[in-house]
Amino acid sequence: MKFDTVIIGGGLSGLTAAIVLASQRRRTAVVTAGQSSLHFCSGSFELLGTDGAGKAVDAPFEAMSSLPPSHPYSRLGGAAGVAPLLERVGPMFEEAGIAVTGSATKNHWRLSPVGVFKPAWLTLDEMVSLSDLSAMPWRKVAIVNIKGYLDFFPRFLAVALEKRGVRVAMEAVTVKALADQRVSSTELRAANIARLLTDDVVDALAREVNAVVGDAEAVLFPAVAGFENASAAERLRSAVGRPLQFVSTLGLSVPGIRMEKQLTRRLQQLGASVLHGDRVSRGFFTGDRLDAVETVNLGADRLEADNFILASGSFFSHGLTALSDGVSEPVFGLDVEAAGRRADWFDKDLFRPQPFMKFGVATDAGFRALRGGRPVENMRVAGAILSGADSVAEGSGAGVALATAMAAANAILKD
Ligand SMILES: Cc1cc2nc3c(=O)[nH]c(=O)nc-3n(C[C@H](O)[C@H](O)[C@H](O)COP(=O)(O)OP(=O)(O)OC[C@H]3O[C@@H](n4cnc5c(N)ncnc54)[C@H](O)[C@@H]3O)c2cc1C
Incomplete structure (x- = not known):
């Protein structure tokens, strides 16, 4: 089967990148293994909630200038680069039937299930x-x-x-x-x-x-x-x-699962293929190009594409794996940015930012995956699998997922 773009992972970043591509009539397929972070989402999306040291951020775009150069927002050009990417998000949610309130220029407060008020960018209207x-x-x-x-x-x-x-x-x-x-x-x-x-x-x-x-x-x-x-x-x-x-409740998130279903339905309306409950198990490369992927369910019937987006999430979704001998990207063997010594993966003080949160796949300036130190020409990376952001300490999860998804889709449309 041949597509313009195959996306690996159907969480927030994979689905939204796919919607942008499918709405431009690109033949798009999403392969997604199962539960994404959306299944546990608070019902609020965070863009930049804290300065990384626990101090609440009022104006996310202004605070982006303090992030290190390795952060995905900095690599997208800071606020000047991120803001235009996020303009597509509101209309996309509306088209999918997701009603949210909030602004990227000023955070509001959401109420967590354990009674903590947290800064948020977008919150479902009902919450x-x-x-x-x-x-x-x-x-x-x-x-x-x-x-x-x-x-x-x-x-x-x-x-x-x-x-x-x-x-x-x-x-x-x-x-x-x-x-x-x-x-x-x-x-x-x-x-x-x-x-x-x-x-x-x-x-x-x-x-x-x-x-x-x-x-x-x-x-x-x-x-x-x-x-x-x-x-x-x-x-x-x-x-x-x-x-x-x-x-929002602890455990499974009903509004989060609903949002994933709404985005998936929107994508299907646009004519994209969604292979739910399947897992990409292997990639086939010619030099620095990825030609096709194999999935568990389709076996030898490979999915070929001109472009690929890797949006398989972080450790939680098995986009990254951590074994005793190191952190790796398990499907394509991509280069990973992670501390080498296991003792440096985490801080013993659980309440401090954890180094492993910033581990992720290494990419070039255009967010192409690196493999053996060289960019895979036709494979962009988006979302939580990227290195450089700590979604928990910064409150940046959805913002990074959406901004990098829009960037990946736009880059493919321009190619
Ligand atoms: C439990 C949890 C709750 C969170 N809650 C919030 C929140 O309330 N607000 C917020 O702003 N941020 C939240 N985040 C941060 C979250 O990471 C981002 O907001 C964003 O949803 C990440 O999206 P993603 O698409 O990059 O990755 P994910 O949501 O992790 O999706 C990756 C998808 O890829 C699939 N996959 C993995 N490997 C393969 C493979 N080989 N083949 C096919 N499919 C594969 C997985 O099954 C999964 O469906 C939360 C994170 C976690 C872990």
Whole structure:
């Protein structure tokens, strides 16, 4: 099978690069092995949340000038290079049915599942997002959980809000369909709940919520509604008699899985092929060019392409592997930037930035993968597999994924 571009990895970077290419009528295929980081996403996208030492960043573009030259943003030309790349993101999300709020010039605050306010760039419309922590929008909120749901912690959230002068009531509700699901304490997880939220169940749940919220001005609820699209979440919001905002949960992220499905559907609408649940296992090179890849499911029926984008993620998604003898890129044997000595991979103080977070595939100035010190002419690299960024310490995960994905797709369109 022959394509213009084959993309390895269907997380945020692979899917969005593919959308740009497919919308320009390039014959595009995405091969993706399974769960991506989106499956655990908070419902917020970060561009640059901290200075790397824990201090919150207010204006991400301004703060980019302090990043080291090895950072993907610096390599894209700093704010002047990144800003135009990100212009495509808002319209792309809208076309996919993903409604977000936020601005790349000024961060807002999202509320984490453990009650920490974190700087964010874009947040799903249905989730808590605050522009100013010194002026909370509510005097009293009700945090309402679903009885028996264990990945949501009202007490942590209450402490965070009470510290800022908000009075909090904590409640838990259920309806028959959800209570019946709770055969054991491990069975009522976000995915189970989301699947049960038909219109009738949502309406019944809204009645239970309305019965317990008293004089609260707003309701905070775990983000467990809407796997395929946001309609269950919207229905609950409109059926509850006051503003309801969702808070991300620990464990599997229902809004994150939904976003991945929405981007995948958009890509398929544009005519691209998505090989879900398949894994690229090997590449076939002629000199410095990658001619084709083999996948586990297709076997000898190779995928040939003029261009490839490697977007297989970091350690979490197995785009990188760490064994006792070193860190490697397991499919193509690409050059990796990583500390040689295992003792230098991590800091023993868990709360400090971890060196391994910046490990990744080495690339040339055009983000072409390096193999044996030489660029692979037709293989660009995008997203979390790139070296140089620490998405946790900096709060830069989605920004790096999206900016480098747009850069890879644009470079291919220009070639
Ligand atoms: C658990 C977790 C939660 C996060 N939450 C947030 C958040 O809330 N906000 C934020 O801004 N950032 C978050 N991040 C940072 C995140 O890394 C980026 O935001 C971004 O989603 C990374 O996208 P990606 O496409 O580069 O990689 P990934 O999301 O890791 O996707 C890589 C994909 O490639 C596939 N793959 C790997 N190897 C192969 C192969 N050989 N063949 C085919 N497919 C393959 C994987 O299965 C996976 O689907 C989070 C990261 C993690 C690990």
